[in-house]
Amino acid sequence: MRRILAILMENEPGSLSRIVGLFSQRAFNIESLTVAPTDDASLSRMTIATKGDDKVLEQIVKQVNKLIDVIKITDITDRKHLERELLLIKVAAMSDKSRTEVKRITDIFRGAIVDIGKQIYTIQLTGDADKINAFIETLKNETEIVESVRSGSVGIARGEKALRI
Amino acid sequence: MTTELFTGAEMVVKSLSALNVKYIFGYPGGSVLDIYDAIFQQDEIEHILVRHEQAATHMADGYARATGEVGVVLATSGPGATNCVTGIATAYMDSIPMVVLSGQVATSLIGNDAFQETDIVGCTRPIIKHSFNCRSLADIPDAISKAFYIASTGRPGPVVVELPKDILVPQNKGTFSINTDVKMRSYNPNIKGHPKQIKKAVSTIKSAKRLVIYSGGGIVLSDASHLLTELVETLKAPITNTLMGLGGISGTHDNFIGMLGMHGSLEANKAMANADVILALGARFDDRVTNNVEKFCPNATIIHVDIDPTSISKTINAHIPVVGLVDVVIKQMLDELNSTGFTPDESVLAPWWQQINLWRNVKSFSYKQDKNEKIKPQRVVEAMYKITNGEAYMASDVGQHQMFAAQYYPFKKPRQWINSGGAGTMGFGLPAAMGVKLAFPDKHVICITGDGSIQMNIQELSTCMQYNLPVVIVALNNRSLGMVRQWQDMVYDGRHASSYMESLPDFTKLAESYGHVGIKIDTLSELDSKLEEAFSIKDRLVFVDVLVDEKEHVYPMHIRTGAIDDMWLSKGVKA
Numbered sequence A: 001m002r003r004i005l006a007i008l009m010e011n012e013p014g015s016l017s018r019i020v021g022l023f024s025q026r027a028f029n030i031e032s033l034t035v036a037p038t039d040d041a042s043l044s045r046m047t048i049a050t051k052g053d054d055k056v057l058e059q060i061v062k063q064v065n066k067l068i069d070v071i072k073i074t075d076i077t078d079r080k081h082l083e084r085e086l087l088l089i090k091v092a093a094m095s096d097k098s099r100t101e102v103k104r105i106t107d108i109f110r111g112a113i114v115d116i117g118k119q120i121y122t123i124q125l126t127g128d129a130d131k132i133n134a135f136i137e138t139l140k141n142e143t144e145i146v147e148s149v150r151s152g153s154v155g156i157a158r159g160e161k162a163l164r165i
Numbered sequence B: 001m002t003t004e005l006f007t008g009a010e011m012v013v014k015s016l017s018a019l020n021v022k023y024i025f026g027y028p029g030g031s032v033l034d035i036y037d038a039i040f041q042q043d044e045i046e047h048i049l050v051r052h053e054q055a056a057t058h059m060a061d062g063y064a065r066a067t068g069e070v071g072v073v074l075a076t077s078g079p080g081a082t083n084c085v086t087g088i089a090t091a092y093m094d095s096i097p098m099v100v101l102s103g104q105v106a107t108s109l110i111g112n113d114a115f116q117e118t119d120i121v122g123c124t125r126p127i128i129k130h131s132f133n134c135r136s137l138a139d140i141p142d143a144i145s146k147a148f149y150i151a152s153t154g155r156p157g158p159v160v161v162e163l164p165k166d167i168l169v170p171q172n173k174g175t176f177s178i179n180t181d182v183k184m185r186s187y188n189p190n191i192k193g194h195p196k197q198i199k200k201a202v203s204t205i206k207s208a209k210r211l212v213i214y215s216g217g218g219i220v221l222s223d224a225s226h227l228l229t230e231l232v233e234t235l236k237a238p239i240t241n242t243l244m245g246l247g248g249i250s251g252t253h254d255n256f257i258g259m260l261g262m263h264g265s266l267e268a269n270k271a272m273a274n275a276d277v278i279l280a281l282g283a284r285f286d287d288r289v290t291n292n293v294e295k296f297c298p299n300a301t302i303i304h305v306d307i308d309p310t311s312i313s314k315t316i317n318a319h320i321p322v323v324g325l326v327d328v329v330i331k332q333m334l335d336e337l338n339s340t341g342f343t344p345d346e347s348v349l350a351p352w353w354q355q356i357n358l359w360r361n362v363k364s365f366s367y368k369q370d371k372n373e374k375i376k377p378q379r380v381v382e383a384m385y386k387i388t389n390g391e392a393y394m395a396s397d398v399g400q401h402q403m404f405a406a407q408y409y410p411f412k413k414p415r416q417w418i419n420s421g422g423a424g425t426m427g428f429g430l431p432a433a434m435g436v437k438l439a440f441p442d443k444h445v446i447c448i449t450g451d452g453s454i455q456m457n458i459q460e461l462s463t464c465m466q467y468n469l470p471v472v473i474v475a476l477n478n479r480s481l482g483m484v485r486q487w488q489d490m491v492y493d494g495r496h497a498s499s500y501m502e503s504l505p506d507f508t509k510l511a512e513s514y515g516h517v518g519i520k521i522d523t524l525s526e527l528d529s530k531l532e533e534a535f536s537i538k539d540r541l542v543f544v545d546v547l548v549d550e551k552e553h554v555y556p557m558h559i560r561t562g563a564i565d566d567m568w569l570s571k572g573v574k575a
């Protein structure tokens, strides 16, 4: 099943390639991976969305933890957590009808039209992966999708618990 | 007061000195000439010039396996570094502490496909414990001391340090300081077993009816042999070793039931299959041990002790996992046993040992040697055992000869048996033996090899001459890639595709041309006396070329896809 892993690691050259290399070497699945420095610039925070049965997941967590650069890894899937992804999507907006419809759908999903071309709207939407998928599907029924880019999921546990050193 | 300034090359050497390095194994080239120049101008560290960088890695590896110290390799960028890859993989698979210093093109050229540029950190990423890209002078001491710390602690392994040319050259100088007391927030290798898990494990052990201790290379690496022996004697339990774990308990100990796995003893594999509790200590349930994992020891409760959590429940599910250094955990278990007043229950032990002795009586390690027949390879190993009183260091290559050595030379002590178990690297034997001989010049050091394997690093006969490393090379010469041929006999209806060597050199003459002694043995009647002669020569390398029966197979052998105790005992005979 789908899992969200939160990883705290040294912000060193090569750290990212070790993680990516590990996943390909051991044939682990990566659905998405995001990484950036944290408030403390010596650390990177990564979120990996992956799939696998319990045995595979156990290995993924252990193998990632084994990397010297990795400070902590937690599987936040089963905890109360927030998951967010950013979508930027360009859709065709040729007729008045389709423009109105696109605007309406965007409002329903609490997205925002952030750029307008002659015949194109660029929309921004944040949410978890399900919401983004649903939005894209709905748009597809209404108009033509010209280009889309997703950031991949970032995740954080709710409440007091924090992933830090 | 002016502070003294050093070049990066000098810092490399000073760092190694600070870490008490005695030997570096390597080969020069453009990117590391400054380091060579710095080595030349000091005499604390000796550099051993090999004839191929792969051999440098195996030599450092053999040195590390025999001494427990970190083996150090130095190679130039590009082809020098890539020649190290097999040796790094070999050390990685067997968790051997090694630091490989690799040259690199100048930082300004990195990424330009410069002359002799390869991304060695990238190439080795899946086969190292960690690596460092140095990009400035100041990085050098820190990277080297961390490399040693990482390589030698926790589950040991190889670490690569990349050193670009421009941070080594004389034009570029800086102050030197090194901290050898490394602490890292992301790496804490010293782990005790969790007390709850220890209690659970011990109470399971106490209530076991058919306990087997299964120990591996972890015992050797953590020098836990005495503690293991104490545990075995406290529990009066049978113990089996993996190929990597041989010598972890003396091969002559009454409780030792032999190596387990693909070519292990019947009694070891039977005991595992019939155990109700398996205590795995520093072993990793390798596929050469388990055979078909689906059929693996279905009735056993498995207690798995390992420093590396990834090893636990990777192939075989552990019921009681214990993460910790194996020596520390055994000590904790002994304390727990003693404090709870344990004495073994003879009425439980007796029937279990009775059963084991029945399996032992099958004598699964046995062979037939007729007087007039060709020499059997097993017979050669037995003869060496007698002559060296079971006390030699034995470095092995890979193939049938390796298995015969493991089966017929019961090692008394850990670190005596030096072989590439995880990677199975042909060409490992000779350089590894050289590393051992360098560490223990007064001990018998044997390189057991085959006509195939020896040719994968035979150029090192020259290094042996230069540094006076009088190892005894014993080639079980079967004029074939015997292990391949055996599989072809058993699985491919005897079609010997490319497993036959038609143009072997005369190894004795070859050895002589390097300045060594060559002894050829091709009849049984002269075997013992000529071997005696070979081992009596202490100051020169002797190459003993023994022509053995090429048709001999290694038995017992796992039946493919079967359970751990499904074995061929000899041609066509199942256990």
Ligand SMILES: Cc1ncc(C[n+]2csc(CCOP(=O)(O)OP(=O)(O)O)c2C)c(N)n1
Binding pocket: B397, B398, B399, B400, B401, B402, B424, B425, B426, B427, B449, B450, B451, B452, B453, B454, B476, B478, B480, B481, B482, B483, B484
């Ligand atoms: C570098 C490498 N290449 C190929 C193999 C596959 N292999 C395993 S054993 C073996 C034959 C070894 O022949 P030899 O050294 O003569 O030993 P023998 O089995 O005859 O005793 C081969 C080719 C290997 N283990 N390592």
Ligand SMILES: [Mg+2]
Binding pocket: B399, B450, B451, B452, B476, B477, B478, B479, B480, B481, B482
């Ligand atoms: Mg051979």
